[in-house]
Amino acid sequence: MPTQVLPSDRHMGFFSVESLSRLLALLLWKFWRLCGAAILILILVYWIYGGVLILVLLGVTVLGALYHYQDSLLYYPEQPESARVFVQTPSSVGLPYENVSLTTKDSVHICGYFIKQPPALLGHAPTVLYFHGNAGNIGHRLHNAQALYRHCRFNLLMLEYRGYGKSQGSPSEAGLYLDAQAGLEFLMGRRDIDRRKLVVFGRSLGGAVAIYLAASSAYADRIMALIVENTFTGIPKMAQLMFPGASAFPLLCFKNRFYSSREIRKVCCPALFLSGLADQLIPPRMMMELYQLCGSSVKHIQTFSGGTHNGTWTSFGYYDHINRFISYINSQNQTPPSPGSTPSRHAPSSSSPSSLPPSSSSSS
Secondary structure, three states, X not given: OOOOOXXXXXXXXXXXXXXXXXXXXXXXXXXXXXHHHHHHXXXXXXXXXXXXXXXXXXXXXHHHHHHHHHHHHXXXXXXXHHHHOOOOOHHHHOOOEEEEEEEOOOOOEEEEEEEOOOHHHHOOOOEEEEEOOOEOOHHHHHHHXXXXXXXXXXXXXXXXXXXXXXXXXXXXXXXXXXXXXXXXXXXXXXXXXXXXXXXXXXXXXXXXXXXXXXXXXXXXXXXXXXXXXXXXXXXHHHHHHHOOOHHHOOHHHOOOOOOHHHHHHHOXXXXXXXXXXXXXXXXXXXXXXXXXXXXXXXXXXXXXXXXXXXXXXXXXXXXXXXXXXXXXXXXXXXXXXXXXXXXXXXXXXXXXXXXXXXXXXXXX
């Protein structure tokens, strides 16, 4: 017998389906609204922060490129174009020499020239470890070396930085410091020279390398004297002078720093500062600042009114001042004298080249 469906049952069944449908539709609508709001939020976040993210990534990319591009702004081993192919030898200017090949602590092979005095002077003469500037190679400094050899009677080790001349590798701040250490250790190991008379000399970028070496506690007692010429207090300071706005960059942005203004405070050996007042690249006031910050009790600054950045070594009296300074050290006095002045135990300082104290003097 067929079951009879009452109207109330039919109504209740339809109500259940309709209610479920409405509930499901309501849930779907609310879910869609929620998803729509979430999608809208995501779109807004991407629109706001996506642009910021792109700018951040772009900024990081630009800073990274500038960070690595700094080497090409500081090191010029290929100026002139033949500098990495042809290196003039000391014999071209009448100097006797040995080819030197060294291996640094990080296994980079570098080279240099060891220019020797005649046998009668070789074992008594001071020996200069020579660090050149940021361009060219050691062959471009041979006329300067010739004058130091003849007028000052120095032996010289002209060291070629990594990535320069025929030396291997690529230049970097840490690398140049390792090159300097290899050069000094080479001289410390020679028995044909007076190892108590090792003089570290640096011009421009080489001055920063020389200061670092002289400030190192591992080598400080092996260096008789430090001589620097037309060098800077630090690369960040130079960047501020050459590129307006560079002061806004944090220190981490500088790949090469060469903070000589910090290292010079650690120098305890006698120090001579040779400053060309006509230097158009490095402000002479940086040399004065280094002189004033130098930690040595035996220090002297000599200024040359017509001395340019690369030409101070041709100034009148240049080699006489070097000879006088070395002679003063050899005499074991406390401070280097100025021409015609009486040396004092403690040298006063001065900020003006026109009123230099006894420990400072100027040449025209």
